[in-house]
Amino acid sequence: METRELRYFVAVAEELHFGRAAERLGIAQPPLSRAIRALERRLGSPLLERTTRAVALTEAGSVLLTEGRTALDAVDAAERRTRRTAHTGxxxxxxxxxxxxxxxxxxxxxxxxxxxxxxxxxxxxxxxxxxxxxxxxxxxxxxxxxxxxxxxxxFDTEDLHTEGQSLFLPAGHPLSTRTELRMADIEALPDLPLPRWPAADGTYPDGPGPQVRDTAQLRQLVALGRTAAVLPDSARVDLHDDVTAVALVDAPPxxxxxxxxxxxxxxxxxxxxxxxxxx
Amino acid sequence: METRELRYFVAVAEELHFGRAAERLGIAQPPLSRAIRALERRLGSPLLERTTRAVALTEAGSVLLTEGRTALDAVDAAERRTRRTAHTGxxxxxxxxxxxxxxxxxxxxxxxxxxxxxxxxxxxxxxxxxxxxxxxxxxxxxxxxxxxxxxxxxFDTEDLHTEGQSLFLPAGHPLSTRTELRMADIEALPDLPLPRWPAADGTYPDGPGPQVRDTAQLRQLVALGRTAAVLPDSARVDLHDDVTAVALVDAPPxxxxxxxxxxxxxxxxxxxxxxxxxx
DNA sequence: GTCGATCGATACCGCGGGGGTATGAATGAG
DNA sequence: CTCATTCATACCCCCGCGGTATCGATCGAC
Missing domain, CATH: 3.40.190.10 (Periplasmic binding protein-like II)
Structure with a gap:
């Protein structure tokens, strides 16, 4: 199976629409239709159920989407790492x-x-x-x-360090005088809704809290009294006096x-x- | 990068010889040379050092060989798993x-x-x-x-069971009367050289012991008094009376x-x- | 029921590029 | 010096990918 075919299939499987997929791929729709047909013929079974109104994945197509994505990532990785080794040593x-x-x-x-x-x-x-x-x-x-x-x-991994978590609050918040807290305490924080992190696709879940992208941004929002944050204890090291941390004794390490x-x-x-x- | 290019490169990188690689790929040598050149030009750097007498990998080529193999495996996996899902449900x-x-x-x-x-x-x-x-x-x-x-x-993994290991000896061997042994004891077993397992490429290391491919074969060789084997304790379950097992107290679990x-x-x-x- | 919009499939064409054969060029063995 | 080996180049052919034009099926609007 060629990389090109895989890219084509993944595009169609993600868009579930030949026209949009073709546009994304920068080619016209007919060659895309043909390529998918040829792929199905070679694999000996349909990957997509098409009507003129809708395109859906078959069981086999669903497998190829998952496996194909990781295969494409692996091919990209091979190319990128080779290029990097070649150019920057x-x-x-x-x-x-x-x-x-x-x-x-x-x-x-x-x-x-x-x-x-x-x-x-x-x-x-x-x-x-x-x-x-x-x-x-x-x-x-x-x-x-x-x-x-x-x-x-x-991935292969090597554990470096394990620590507990703390609740990071705006200085002066009522809870900031406590010496320790429990998870149940932050369920009841109507004035400080917890922040919303983006999902894998970049969209944010619904909810009352502010949207955040990184810890620096989050810290600023805490200092402004807009939210509270549950973070590893080590985030205490660069606290200014506008944010207070209280240990969360039953938070997962x-x-x-x-x-x-x-x-x-x-x-x-x-x-x-x-x-x-x-x- | 296309799968075909990767297959070509991996073949040359493994054979370190354009002619043999071309034969393995079922194509003639000139198109293979051209394909590799084109790949090098696109990546912007040489992957192989060629003289008329020898071909060697560059640093970048070595990276592409490793990464390319896993990428090709991933592509093959995508195709195989899709085919299986399609045909055998x-x-x-x-x-x-x-x-x-x-x-x-x-x-x-x-x-x-x-x-x-x-x-x-x-x-x-x-x-x-x-x-x-x-x-x-x-x-x-x-x-x-x-x-x-x-x-x-x-891989993702799930541990099922941990056990010690035993030494499996021909019945009647002097050591078979012992109730336990240590690894040091089997260093000194001149009459029973430990078996040789094949390496990843299917070749066997040099040494005195017999070559074995699987546990059934190994058990037979032990019964015949040709070798001894270090195996997990659970291998005891289907012992006949021609083989005796003695616990190895300091073998890795x-x-x-x-x-x-x-x-x-x-x-x-x-x-x-x-x-x-x-x- | 008819018309039109939408969307995938088909027909046909042009060309780029992958693969073939023949041959050249470089290098090392004898 | 000669020859064998081995990779590169020259040249040709044709497959197949991509393009445009168009068809055919389906669904919604009225």
Missing amino acids: PGVVLVAKAGASQELLTKLLAAYAAEPDAVAVDVELCGPGEQERLLRDGRADVGLLHRPFDSTAG VTTLLAWPPQSRSRAVADLVRVAARA | PGVVLVAKAGASQELLTKLLAAYAAEPDAVAVDVELCGPGEQERLLRDGRADVGLLHRPFDSTAG VTTLLAWPPQSRSRAVADLVRVAARA
Whole structure:
């Protein structure tokens, strides 16, 4: 099966509309229809149920959509990592969530830079949930993730640090004088609705809280008295006096870890992991 | 990048010889040379160093070989799983090492078959180390693996059972009267050299022991007094009186587990895992 | 019921590019 | 120096991908 065919199929399967899919692919609709037909003929079974009014996935089509996406990501990864190796020489791209684990990341980078044959580390910051995609399609080589928020399925991992979580409140809020809180306490926070994070497709769920993209933005909104945030304890390190943190004793613990695609156990990534595990 | 280009490159990178690679691909040598050149031009950097006498991988080429293999496996997996879904309907292929964990596997299959919406489970037996390949290229959907022998990199896993190991000896061997042994004891077994398992490429390492492909074959060789074997305790269940097992108190424990590609969390695989975890 | 809009399928054409054969050029063995 | 080996180049053919024009089926409006 050729990459082109897969891209065509995935486009149609996602749009469920030949015209729109063709537009997205930058080709005309007839060759797209033909390509899908040819693919179905070669696989020996229909992938889509078409009427003139609607297109739907068959069972087999649904499998090909899932598997095809990961296959396309793998092909993209091969191309991207090759290009990077060729042009910028050896080097790793590390991806982390903007504003998270600042301190740990700083230490890690410093410790790795001191290694005998350290290579350049390009740090890429992104929104929550985007890291897995970057690791999968080759835009990044290693990621700083947080369990249980990020999925580590399909990656090799090394746990670095586990910690509890705290509630971050505007200074002066009634709850900010408490020494500890429970999850049940924040259920009842009508004045401070919890923020809404974007889903994988970039859309925001409905709800009363403000929309946020990263931790820096969130911190600002907390300081402005617009929301409260549940974050790992380590976020306390760069608190100003406009935000107060109170320990949440029954919040699930958060583990910070390194994750990387299992086949790309390059020398550089291995060194990085070894240094991180030691610290 | 197209699948065809990747296949061509991987063939050349593995053979390090354009002529042989072309033969393997079933095309003539000139188009292959041209295809690789075109690929290098598009990626903007050489992948191979050629002289008229030798071909070698560049740094970038080495990356593309590794990443390209996994990408090709992913594409093959997409095609195979789609074909299977289309032709044999829903169903899973479970792969296990021949002769290993018989009892657990039997129980698992029976328990799953009793589930309300169980689908057909096709059991595929193979040699050690082959399972990962089958899972990666889509010939299997879920595997019964053994840590630390099998690598679980890149798979989701569910541990089922952990046990110690024993030394399996021909009945009547001097050591067979002992109640327990240590690893150091088998270093000194000149009369019974340990067997040699095939490497990933199917070749056998050098050494004095007999070559074996699976556990059944190994058991027979032990019974014949040709070798001794270190195997998980559960291999005792179908011992005849021609083989004796003695516990190895300091052997690393073996964990039997289910592994599956993270994206193929189909209903059937999920059920199978749930049933297995319960038992 | 008729008409029109929508949308996928078909027919047909042109051309780029992938594959073939023949041959050249470079290099190392003897 | 000669020859064998091996990758690159030259040239040709034709398959197949993509384009435009059009058809045919289906559904909604009235």
